Amino acid sequence: MISLNVTVRGLDDAVYRRFKAKAVEEGLKIGEALTQAMKAWIEQGSGKRRIRLLDIEPFNWGAGTEKISVEIDKMLYGEEK
Secondary structure, three states, rough: OOOOOOOOOOOOOHHHHHHHHHHHHHOOHHHHHHHHHHHHHHHHHHOOOOOOOHHHOOOOOOOOOOOOHHHHHHHHOOOOO
16 A cells, blocks of 8 residues: 655644544544545445436426426527527
């Protein structure tokens, strides 16, 4: 494994102090603890399900709304010429 020396800016001071205390409590160096945290975060994923436009099911808005997309297009882009 290659070990890097990295400078990190913009850390929240209170969070860093708590993280450092937890690392000491666990008997880890900061680099080891940070590596574990980054691996866990990567493996966890975003936690959000990505929705593709093609995955969205059509929805019936009821009678009288059959041409709503055409009306919206007119509002956004103006009348067809």
